[in-house]
Amino acid sequence: MSAYPDNKEQASASTPESKGTKLTSRATAAAKRVAPENADYRTVDHKKLTPMMQHFVQIKEKYPHALLLYRVGDFYETFFQDARKLAEELELVETSKEAGKGIGRVPMTGVPQHVLERYCTLLVEKGYAVVICDQVEDAATAAKEGRQVRREITRIITPGTLLDEGMLNARRNNFLAGVVIARNYWGLAYSDISTGEFFTTQAEDLEVLTQELMRLQPSEVLIPTNAPDLGSMLRPGETSEHLPECLPSSFCYTFRPQAPFSQAEARQRLLERFKVRSLEGMGCEHLTLGVRAAGGLLEYLEETQKQTHVALQTLRTYTIADYLILDHQSRRNLEITATVRDNTFHGSLLWALDRTSTSMGGRALRRWFLQPLLDLKGIQARHDTIQELTENTQLRDDLRQLLRSIYDLERLTGRASSGKANGRDLVALADSLLKLPELAELAADGNSPYLRALQQVPPNLEQLGQKIQAHLVESPPLHIKEGNLIRPGINxxxxxxxxxxxxxxxxxxxxxxxxxxxxxxxxxxxxxxxxxxxxxxxxxxxxxxxxxxxxxxxxxxxxxxxxxxxxxxxxxxxxxxxxxxxxxxxxxxxxLRAEVGEEADEIRKVSRAVAAIDILCGLAEVAVYQGYCRPKMVEGRKIRIIEGRHPVVEQSLPAGFFVPNSAHLGSSDTLEQQATDDKPDLIILTGPNASGKSCYLRQVGLIQLMAQTGSFVPAKEATLGKCDRIFTRVGAVDDLATGQSTFMVEMNETANILNHA
Missing domain, CATH: 1.10.1420.10 (MutS, DNA mismatch repair protein; Chain A, domain 3)
Structure with a gap:
């Protein structure tokens, strides 16, 4: 399939559907005319290049580690080694283009502008950064004046800086993280620019940093370094001598200069960004490493987004010790987000419990289960809300029905604030904003904390929704510069x-x-x-x-x-x-779009309340239909589960097939009673293979996890003391990548439990 069907001067480029397409005779001949020395922009005589090619090379020299896509008419083209890399990675047709007298032809690959998002998505998934150089003026104007069309870099797309809807997973955050390490101490900042979330923390122990990264699963991690290869990106699985040993190779890493991560520059950048005189209000004035990580991350966003304003929420600080800690092995063994065997969502804990109606709720539910609470008041607030929703079926059904009609407020607001939203985005946003008063009315008689949080919707948000609805046609076109957007009578x-x-x-x-x-x-x-x-x-x-x-x-x-x-x-x-x-x-x-940006903080605040009630409505639905009970949470050391069930296995079997099991460990309801507690806190369970030992182990762990997340639990009755860590060690296989036998893997996992329990 040719991407340039009507232009002999421009190359053909296949789409992903034409996988395996052979070169046309014209393209083959053109490719053969490329001299070997012309395949690399660094070896050609730049003075002999055409003005357009000279400009391309100038930009490429600034971003040698990224793929440069250069707008030419209705196509994005790339040349030299980038053309060959693009053709190879996306299975496109490589052809060639005349680059100047005395130079001859150079490799070229191009993609149509209307499918740019799809191709960029594929490149980002493969771990590439993509530099977009756009025409920023009308080509006809430049032609009349007899000069080259003016082009500028409009954005740099990397795995951690995605904004376009088609590039994102609606039910997962896309985090960009920045890490600063100082001996055994570390600072971590992370942000999802599509939702505006921005967090920072710092702590001791590099192993804890590794576990926190494994929890977040960032799409890209920024590492400050003095290495000469600044700007280069390590794709998942690749290694480098400049990558700290404590960091897992399963992520995409980008090496950045040290200066933006320095204390003075990072702090000043944060002060200027959030227009404050001190970081005390954000709780991070004395978190030196956390501030450095956050400032360095912010500088990276400024560089990559260019003409796009990223509307971040105010930086929030958290402490890892405030949450239940699950190391990567325990998360994996408990199959919270994916199964051990197939690494699939189906069969995981989230699969069994996710009844959310909105994308916001789906993302937040994932965060809740990966970061359960330690604060009993916070846990009980969630339990109180679920209890009210289980007892009021009509309210629960009405809320869930209304939630299904609410779009992704967080990401719609993010696109509007960054100037990326089109007419359809604003119409969807307006429709959702106008549903908020209905939500508030439904929650008006609620007594539980999360229902009360929905009762106050700022009136200006409803007014904004009404204004957008009054201005924009019901079904606006996809492109915002082609007219037919605004209703008659507005202007x-x-x-x-x-x-x-x-x-x-x-x-x-x-x-x-x-x-x-x-x-x-x-x-x-x-x-x-x-x-x-x-x-x-x-x-x-x-x-x-x-x-x-x-x-x-x-x-x-x-x-x-x-x-x-x-x-x-x-x-x-x-x-x-x-x-x-x-x-x-x-x-x-x-x-109109700018007005949405001005209300971004208010909209996001409301969207968090909507996401929370969406989660709790879903958990209440599961509790009712699966027969879950409200766990009694106590301060002491106690696990008393009567007729507990495994939440996933139970749903995978026909109704009534799962045989309930009880568990009794400890008996102290309060901290004072722990000193005299004589009940056993250890169960040694033996039995033949496939008799249910692992299921029972996971079942107890999952019930504790669910309770501290704020969910009801699959049991007839449960009394649980809060715990600060959950460990599981279930089965093992050889770890060939690190040269560890099954026995060594088991010993290392057991040692980890003994060292941290």
Whole structure:
């Protein structure tokens, strides 16, 4: 499949659907004409390159480790080694392009602009950074002035800086992390620019840093270094001598200069970004390493987003010790987000419990289960809300029904704040904002904490939704610079321009009628195309009847095309008016979008409340239909589970097939009772293979985890003391990557439990 079907000077590029497409004879011949020394931009004589190629090379020299996509007309092209890499990774056709006198042809691969997002998604998934260089002025204007079209870098797309909807998983965060290490201490900051979340922390023990990264699963991690290869990116599985040993190789790492991660520069950048005089209000004034990580991350966003403003929420500080700690092995063995055997979502704890209706709720549920609470008040607030929702079926059903009609407020707001939202995004946002008062009304009689949080919706958000709905048409076009966005009656100037445009179109329609009558040519037509503009079409058989004032413009096989001075004059008016009309509509739309950005903090605050109630409605639904109970949470050391069940296995079997099991460990309800507690806190369970030992072990761990997440639990009755860590050691296999036998893997995992329990 050719990406350039009508242009011999531009190369063909296949789409992913044409996988395995062979080179056309033209492309093959072009590829063969590339001299070996022309495959590398570093070895060609830059002075002999065409102006466009010189500009391409100048940008490439600034970003040698990224793939550069350079806008040329309706395509994004790339040259030299980038062309070959792009063709290889995406299975596109590589061809060539003339690069200048004395140079000859160089490798080229191109992709159509309308599928750029899809190709960038594939490249990012493979661990590449992509630099987008766009045309920032009208090509016709540059051509009239006899100069090259002005192009600028508009954004740099990396795995951790995705904003476009098609590049993101709706139910997972896409975190960018920054790490600063000082001996055995470390600082960590992470952000999801699509939702605006921004967090930082610091602690001691590099092993804890590793576990925190494994919890977050960031798409990209920034590492400050003095290494000479700054800007390079390690794809998952790759290693480098500059990568600290404590960091797992399963992530994508980007090496950054040290300066932005210095205390002075990082702190100043945070102060300027959030317009504050001190970081005390964010709780991180004395978190030196955390501040350094956050400031370095912020600098990276400023560099990569270029013309895009990323609306981050105020930096929030957290302490790892405030949450139940699950190391990576325990998360894996408990199969919280994926199964051990197949690494699939189906069969995981989230699969069994996720009944959320919104994307926001789905993302938040994942975070809740990967970071359970230690604070009993926080746990009980969630339990209280679930209890109220289980007891009030009508309220639960009404809330869930309404939640299904609410779009992803967090990410819609993120796109609007960054100037990426289109008309459809704003319509979806408005529809969702106008549902908030209904949610508040449903929650009005609620007594539990999370229902009360929904009862107060800022009136300005409803007003914003009403304004967007009043301004934008019900089904706006995908592209925001092509008109047909704004309703009539919104702007008098816009209405006048539309009236003039309609009058001009009517003049064109009348012209066809009057010219047919005047010339007595029945098949005369008035047409339009982008190349020649408006024209009068007459079949060649009627050419002898053409009036003297017709000027021949084009000859085709079966027709002649003409213009008249009057038609060209009217054409200029129509095209200019259309441009002005589209520009005014865009300006009105951009103003609306900017208003959304101004309310971003309020919208995100409400969206967090909506996500939380979505989670709790879903957990209440599971509790009702699966027969879960509310666990009694105590301060002491106690596990008392009566007729407990494994939440996943139970749902995987026919109803009634799972045999419940009880567990009793410890008996102290309070901290004071622990000193005299004589009940056993250890169970040694033996039995043959496949008798359920691992299931029982996981079951107890999952019930404790669910309770501290705020969920009801699969049991007839449960009394649980809060715990600060959960460990599981279930089975093992050889770890060939690190050269460890099954026995060694088991010993290391057991040692980890004994060292931290």
């Amino acid at each position: 008098y100037q816009l209405d006048d321009m539309r009236s003039n445009a309609e009058a001009n179109q009517q003049w064109i329609a009348n012209l066809e009628v009057t010219e047919r009558q005047r010339t007595e040519i029945s098949n005369l037509k008035v047409g339009f195309n982008k190349t020649f503009g408006y024209y009068i079409s007459i079949s060649r058989s009627k050419a002898d009847q053409v009036p003297d004032n017709y000027i021949r413009k084009q000859t085709l096989t079966n027709e002649e095309r003409y213009i008249t001075p009057e038609l060209k004059e009217r054409e200029a008016q129509i095209l200019t008016a259309k441009e002005d009309l589209n520009q005014l509509e865009y300006e009105i739309f951009a103003g």
